[in-house]
Amino acid sequence: MKRATLFSSALTVFATAALSAISQVAWAGQAPGPASAPDIAISHHDRVYAAEQFSNTVSVTDPADNKLVGVIRLGDPSPGNFSPLYKGQVLVHGMGFSPDHRTIAVVSIGSNSVSFIDTQTNTVKHVTYVGRAPHEAFFTPDGNEVWVTVRGENYVSVLDGHTFEEKTRVITPAGPGMQISSPDGKYGYICSSFNPEVDVISVADHKLVGKVTQVSPFCPNIAATPDGKQVWFTLKDTGKTQVFDARSPFATLKVLDTGPITNHVNIVHNANGTFAYVTVGGLNQVKVFRTDDFSQVATIPVGKLPHGIWPSGDGSRVYVGLENADALTAIDTLTNKVIATVPIGQAPQAVTYVPNAVPEGDGTQNTQPLGLAGETTHLSMVPVGASPATDSAPTSVALFDQGLLQVLQASATGLQPKTPYVLGLSDNADGSGNIESLARFMTNPAGSAIVNAIGQIRQVVVPGTNTAGDKRRYLVIAPQVSGKPGAPVQVQAL
Known part of the structure; x- marks a missing residue:
């Protein structure tokens, strides 16, 4: 009995250790969620969306086999969209998604709109028109608000996350570029495209609680680490990426020289650690940096003018939109090698990966073949x-x-x-x-x-x-x- 007890104890220790190891992997959390959120393995229920500026489409890709499902057409190509009777969207550009993964919010710069699309059916369920030249839109972590940076003016339009109607505005320096919330929903970080200032806003009362000096004025993109410790943002005018402490007093931690036409940044957590992936258009590369010591660990050639980037639900891949190649590239984050390239629409800008976007069925409803969007x-x-x-x-x-x-x-x-x-x-x-x-x-x-x-x-x-x-x-x-x-x-x- 003693030997059996020892054997049983050994099995218990082994099982506990195994479960602990599994839990560490399965509860890593990927951007924009918190570190406590479970990873979601890649499946046919997931979708990768890209906002395509010149075909005025949103491409829908199944990451399980890296095949294009089709495109959602939000507007017509030129010169049809020059008509005074034109009703569609123009310059489809920015993108975010709801915490329940059932809605994507798509910003069209030229028509000053945010289109809310049902991920299961690919139908536009609402369009909200905001101020001049909006750039990006994202839900707060509780899903109750959608913050839209109105880059052509001086405010963030705060929409109700359920009715999609504007409820208030957060005044900023002229040209807010993008915002992202802290994973706990406490702060909203708003970088600027025209002024060298990031504003930190309390989500609860929409009040300014801090500022970070940008080392140059033009920030197009910002991301927060799932552990709630850092915020990374890109500076397209000077080819730099800046990092600051996500907690008060929001001190700058690092400024990295990343290269000409530095576009977007996003965060990946995998078995090797936590990393920032930065798309650099002038070099046609994605550069990978550790978040603990800011060292560069990889340079990945990807194709012409990489722009938007987003991790899969388990952090095993990142997807990159190639603006001047009309393609979506998948990168394995453990090897940092390109594993697939998918033809999509014209000039992809923002990219989002939405796990479990299609809970049932094939999710092909209301999509169209690539057609002219691929020419x-x-x-x-x-x-x-x-x-x-x-x-x-x-x-x-x-x-x-x-x-x-x-x-x-x-x-x-x-x-x-x-x-x-x-x-x-x-x-x-x-x-x-x-x-x-x-x-x-x-x-x-x-x-x-x-x-x-x-x-x-x-x-x-x-x-x-x-x-x-x-x-x-x-x-x-x-x-x-x-x-x-x-x-x-x-x-x-x-």
Whole structure:
């Protein structure tokens, strides 16, 4: 009996240790939830959503097999959306989801709207119109409010989380970029796109309780760690990522140089620890940092202009929207390797992963095939005299088809900081000859810029698509000299 008792005790100890180990993994918690929340294993009930700015769609992807379910069309492509009788949404951009995982909130910048979509049926159940140029929207952890940063003005529109109607406003410096709540729901952290200040707001009474100085003005994205200890935010103008203490007095902990066109950041907890994943468009990489000592542990090549990023419900993957590649990339967070790439709509911006979004059925209702939303031409630009075969292309160009027209978007890097440039069409491949201006732009302090134009551009710059009799032209970037294009510094790769 004594041996049996010892054996039984040993089994009890082993079982207790095993359950403890399991519980540590199963109760890790992923952003935006708390560390105490259970991990949710990847399944066909989960969905990855991406807000696609130029096709005005939301793509719906099943992460269990990394296949596109379809797109939810919120608006029409250009020039149909120029009509005074147009009723759809324009520039579909930001995205958040409710704590019960049954609703996604999709922000459209051009139509000043937040569309609330049922995740089970993919139907729009309500549209709330807010102030000028909203950017992002997210529910508070209790689900009772939705905070919408109205970047074109100076406030956060606080909506009722059940009726979706505005109940109050939180006044901020001009241009609030994004907000996220602390996992316990105590604070709302609001970074700015126009002023170097993060405001910390008490969620209970909507009062200002703290401020954090941003090291530069333009913050597009912010994330809180599930343990409630840190807040990370990106600075797109200077290519930095800043970290501050999530608790009063909200002191800055670290400023990291992450690279030109630093876009979004999100937090992942897995067996190796807790990490911040940062998308860097100018380098076409995702950089991974530890949250304990801020050391960089990985650099992951992902494709052209990575933008939104979100972890799976168990932290085993992160999903990244590739803005200039019309794709969604899945990364294994234990190996930090790309494991899948899914074609989606045009110019994905925000990305969210919603565990158990579809409790039953296949969740394909009210989605459409990709269609025109998947039609894009991809080009690149290189320094004058460089060989595309041996030199990396610093500027990627996407021509998003809108029917007869295309929206051009160039992710320009490798230029002089804070300098005026022209994106134009040259008569000759080497940039010589007459240059016709398409867009003028100013680079940020990191020597980068996102440049947009619209027109029948593909028809003149892509071989084989020229209309009979039309002369072939070539994309160039040149500095502005006395208001006119100077000698080109980058030319279209052939």
